[in-house]
Amino acid sequence: MTEQTQQASPEHVEYVLRMGDNALILGQRVSEWCGHAPVLEEDMALANMALDLIGQARMLLTHAGRLEGRGRDEDGLAFQRNEPHFRNLTLCELPNDDFARTMVRNYLFSAFMVLLWERLLQSRDAELAAIAGKSIKEARYHVRHAGEWVLRLGDGTAESHARTQRALDYLWPYTAEIFADTPADAVAEDARVGPAWSTLEQDWMAMVVPVLEAATLSLPARTPFRSHGKVGRHSEHMGHLLAEMQYMQRVYPGANW
Amino acid sequence: MERKEWPLWEVFVRSRNGLDHKHCGSVHAPDAKLALQVARDVYTRRQEGVSLWVVKAEHIVASDPDAKPELFDPAEDKIYRHPTFYKLPDEVNHM
Amino acid sequence: MYTQALDIPQQQPEGNTPPAAENPVYQAEFDAKIDAGGFIEPKDWMPESYRKTLIRQISQHAHSEIVGMLPEGNWITRAPTLKRKAILLAKVQDEGGHGLYLYAAAETLGVSRDELTEALLSGKAKYSSIFNYPTLSWADVGVIGWLVDGAAIMNQIPLCKCSYGPYARAMVRVCKEESFHQRQGYDALLQLMSGTQEQRDMVQDAVNRWWWPSIMMFGPHDKDSVHSGQSARWGIKRISNDDLRQKFVDATVKQAEVLGVTLPDPELKWNEARGHYDFGAIEWDDFWNVVNGHGDCNVDRLAARNKAWNDGAWVREAAMAHAEKHAA
Ligand SMILES: [Fe+2]
Ligand SMILES: [Fe+2]
Numbered sequence: 001m002t003e004q005t006q007q008a009s010p011e012h013v014e015y016v017l018r019m020g021d022n023a024l025i026l027g028q029r030v031s032e033w034c035g036h037a038p039v040l041e042e043d044m045a046l047a048n049m050a051l052d053l054i055g056q057a058r059m060l061l062t063h064a065g066r067l068e069g070r071g072r073d074e075d076g077l078a079f080q081r082n083e084p085h086f087r088n089l090t091l092c093e094l095p096n097d098d099f100a101r102t103m104v105r106n107y108l109f110s111a112f113m114v115l116l117w118e119r120l121l122q123s124r125d126a127e128l129a130a131i132a133g134k135s136i137k138e139a140r141y142h143v144r145h146a147g148e149w150v151l152r153l154g155d156g157t158a159e160s161h162a163r164t165q166r167a168l169d170y171l172w173p174y175t176a177e178i179f180a181d182t183p184a185d186a187v188a189e190d191a192r193v194g195p196a197w198s199t200l201e202q203d204w205m206a207m208v209v210p211v212l213e214a215a216t217l218s219l220p221a222r223t224p225f226r227s228h229g230k231v232g233r234h235s236e237h238m239g240h241l242l243a244e245m246q247y248m249q250r251v252y253p254g255a256n257w
Numbered sequence: 258m259e260r261k262e263w264p265l266w267e268v269f270v271r272s273r274n275g276l277d278h279k280h281c282g283s284v285h286a287p288d289a290k291l292a293l294q295v296a297r298d299v300y301t302r303r304q305e306g307v308s309l310w311v312v313k314a315e316h317i318v319a320s321d322p323d324a325k326p327e328l329f330d331p332a333e334d335k336i337y338r339h340p341t342f343y344k345l346p347d348e349v350n351h352m
Numbered sequence: 353m354y355t356q357a358l359d360i361p362q363q364q365p366e367g368n369t370p371p372a373a374e375n376p377v378y379q380a381e382f383d384a385k386i387d388a389g390g391f392i393e394p395k396d397w398m399p400e401s402y403r404k405t406l407i408r409q410i411s412q413h414a415h416s417e418i419v420g421m422l423p424e425g426n427w428i429t430r431a432p433t434l435k436r437k438a439i440l441l442a443k444v445q446d447e448g449g450h451g452l453y454l455y456a457a458a459e460t461l462g463v464s465r466d467e468l469t470e471a472l473l474s475g476k477a478k479y480s481s482i483f484n485y486p487t488l489s490w491a492d493v494g495v496i497g498w499l500v501d502g503a504a505i506m507n508q509i510p511l512c513k514c515s516y517g518p519y520a521r522a523m524v525r526v527c528k529e530e531s532f533h534q535r536q537g538y539d540a541l542l543q544l545m546s547g548t549q550e551q552r553d554m555v556q557d558a559v560n561r562w563w564w565p566s567i568m569m570f571g572p573h574d575k576d577s578v579h580s581g582q583s584a585r586w587g588i589k590r591i592s593n594d595d596l597r598q599k600f601v602d603a604t605v606k607q608a609e610v611l612g613v614t615l616p617d618p619e620l621k622w623n624e625a626r627g628h629y630d631f632g633a634i635e636w637d638d639f640w641n642v643v644n645g646h647g648d649c650n651v652d653r654l655a656a657r658n659k660a661w662n663d664g665a666w667v668r669e670a671a672m673a674h675a676e677k678h679a680a
Contacts, residue, residue: 261669263671265459302445303529322393322396
């Protein structure tokens with residue numbers, strides 16, 4: 001722990017913060033399903049996933065706050081920053097829309113996280129490695145859960161196929177951002193904190209493409225579109241998500257809950 | 258489209274190794290794989306299990322409650338099947 | 353209590369006349385089992401009135417759990433800290449689980465979950481009217497845990513020993529899970545009461561709004577409620593509305609004191625002779641208005657359930673279609 005109360009490099013902080021923000025923002029989105037899922041059983045499953053993500057966010061943000069050394073805890077980071085200071089992928093903040101988009105996103109994101117957590121088990125950042133040890137099990141279940149659903153929805157009825165293809169077409173361009181490195185990636189890789197995310201792209205493609213094909217979905221072509229949530233340039237949706245999520249802390253500054 | 262309810266599955270959980278699987282409830286699921294998944298999501302949220310079985314409810318063959326007398330009552334007088342039936346001298350009674 | 357409140361004359365259509373097909377020999381066996389404190393299991397013979405009463409009670413209970421996800425669910429995305437968000441999400445998820453266990457118990461009596469769902473969505477089936485009140489501030493989440501879950505636990509513990517095996521077992525699981533619900537609510541309120549004046553006002557306002565609905569949850573006074581001795585004998589309603597309500601009031605007064613909130617009833621005071629707290633007259637018109645569909649949220653709650661069900665139809669169909677395609 002002494003190591004972590006020292007100030008880490010800003011890139012190291014950013015690398016961890018990015019992961020914490022991904023978990024937090026996607027957890028917030030998935031939690032919106034609670035009470036509204038297509039069937040009671042999936043209500044339970046989605047709440048489990050949201051709980052896993054919120055749990056990961058708490059560990060990662062706490063860790064990022066310590067690395068940063070400015071006295072911000074998980075709640076300080078979650079509730080007191082504005083859009084440009086959030087480092088999550090734009091992919092995570094997009095509205096849920098329907099069950100197809102929710103499941104395709106969960107699948108694409110969790111598949112990436114399984115690969116990332118696997119590598120982070122060996123992180124020089126001991127705390128991050130410990131978080132990886134716990135989170136990889138959760139991510140493996142998320143990818144399995146969402147993967148089974150992508151298969152069923154893609155290869156279900158004409159309507160479910162159309163919705164799932166539409167979801168994939170919508171989300172796919174946002175996945176390019178996952179593998180577009182920022183300066184934080186190079187520093188983290190050099191310091192053996194974690195891999196540059198671009199290095200995981202091939203493995204990710206090898207993992208998701210066969211599943212999308214088995215789901216009878218066609219893979220959209222890559223386009224010049226790029227999202228930039230990782231560097232703080234978010235979609236219009238982000239401000240609304242934060243307005244809702246941060247409402248209490250903003251209206252009652254300094255109060256304890 | 259014709260509306261069809263997801264079939265019912267009975268869920269059995271082994272709470273830890275060394276114990277039998279025990280019936281703990283049911284779920285609705287379209288197929289076996291999802292039945293296992295939802296059983297996990299519904300019935301093991303508090304570390305209740307280390308192993309799960311799901312069985313389609315329609316595949317369970319149950320004994321007829323009306324046949325309870327002929328099925329289960331005949332065992333009633335076979336008291337010699339129980340160790341307490343045998344009175345042994347105190348010195349060897351731990352047998 | 354989720355079912356207690358609904359034990360009212362309008363909802364007892366089947367009356368007490370046993371159907372012609374009842375069999376006196378089986379009936380005698382059934383009665384003997386019940387009187388010996390034994391359990392009835394799904395395939396055992398049971399009188400039609402027992403089956404129907406149970407289906408009604410268990411499904412109302414299940415519907416209440418499911419609709420009950422909505423008022424607190426209203427605060428999941430706005431919970432003030434990540435810890436509270438996780439606790440609330442886990443709690444609301446538990447309620448979904450309770451609904452699921454209870455639907456499964458009802459299904460052993462020969463109804464399908466879809467039939468029960470249709471009855472809820474069409475407005476035919478009842479659910480506890482407490483969930484037709486709005487959650488207007490964060491303190492409402494704490495107060496629901498404290499008062500509503502507190503009242504629920506009181507009613508549900510005796511049901512763990514009810515005569516119908518699947519219902520009793522579902523209730524054992526439910527009660528085990530419920531044990532953290534009231535505590536987390538009270539804990540959230542303690543935190544608020546040790547905070548700013550604004551936070552304390554928030555709690556008092558929530559208590560003012562939830563107190564009377566909470567004690568109405570136990571249902572009409574015994575003298576006004578048609579509850580068959582039958583339900584008591586079957587062990588599916590072991591304590592009367594008024595007795596439970598009294599027990600709840602007695603337990604809650606002390607908790608309110610520790611918290612530092614005022615229960616909004618000037619007539620609430622200890623009665624040495626009775627050994628209980630006396631409390632003021634309940635405004636039953638309010639209760640009946642909400643039961644009859646005119647509460648703040650009746651329409652919105654049913655609309656939310658209908659929307660979730662209708663929006664999910666294509667998902668349920670797709671999964672079945674996939675299963676059938678790949679069955680061979
Ligand atoms: Fe409950
Ligand atoms: Fe509860």
